[in-house]
Ligand SMILES: Nc1nc2c(ncn2[C@@H]2O[C@H](COP(=O)(O)OP(=O)(O)OP(=O)(O)O)[C@@H](O)[C@H]2O)c(=O)[nH]1
């Protein structure tokens with residue numbers, strides 16, 4: 001039952017879709033999306049940048065025990081994701097993306113397999129200072145049969161390559177989108193996710 005005070009209260013001002021904690025009634029669909037890539041490529045940063053809700057992150061301090069295997073192109077990284085990142089982003093007020101970031105290390109592949117259940121696709125972040133570091137993540141996506149888009153996260157001093165050169169170097173299918181972004185910048189990160197969604201729609205219409 002609505003109390004008098006509540007019914008007399010002025011209606012709350014409409015909020016722009018996706019700007020707050022709660023989903024708006026305009027949302028018509030949802031998709032689970034993975035954000036993958038090697039250690040330190042910017043997965044946690046990107047999810048934190050675009051998320052409308054306080055992102056969940058599971059950062060732990062990197063210890064000396066992992067120093068030999070956990071190497072990052074930039075160095076100086078002190079924490080790493082040990083389970084997952086989680087965030088939410090709404091596109092055009094209609095499609096909500098639930099974003100799941102994977103740990104960067106290949107030894108967490110079993111956790112990846114669980115996280116990938118029910119996912120429609122993935123955004124694969126790449127650092128051109130160490131392209132080879134991305135091979136494991138891209139290989140995992142192919143093994144799981146998940147369609148993906150590649151987003152090159154630009155760091156200071158990142159070598160620049162054409163999309164075609166990257167496609168060759170990363171052995172991508174011709175239709176796989178390749179975009180650039182700065183994971184700290186909302187506009188470019190959202191653009192990368194939109195490129196992925198457009199690709200997923202294309203793949204779905206081709207196979208239906
Ligand atoms: N210059 C620059 N720095 C970035 C960018 N994205 C992330 N960083 C920085 O790079 C570092 C690593 O980013 P994270 O988001 O923790 O990387 P991650 O992929 O989640 O790393 P793991 O969970 O360890 O695999 C952080 O200090 C970020 O601030 C970017 O686009 N440009």
Ligand SMILES: [Mg+2]
Pocket residue numbers: 043044045080081085101
């Ligand atoms: Mg992380």
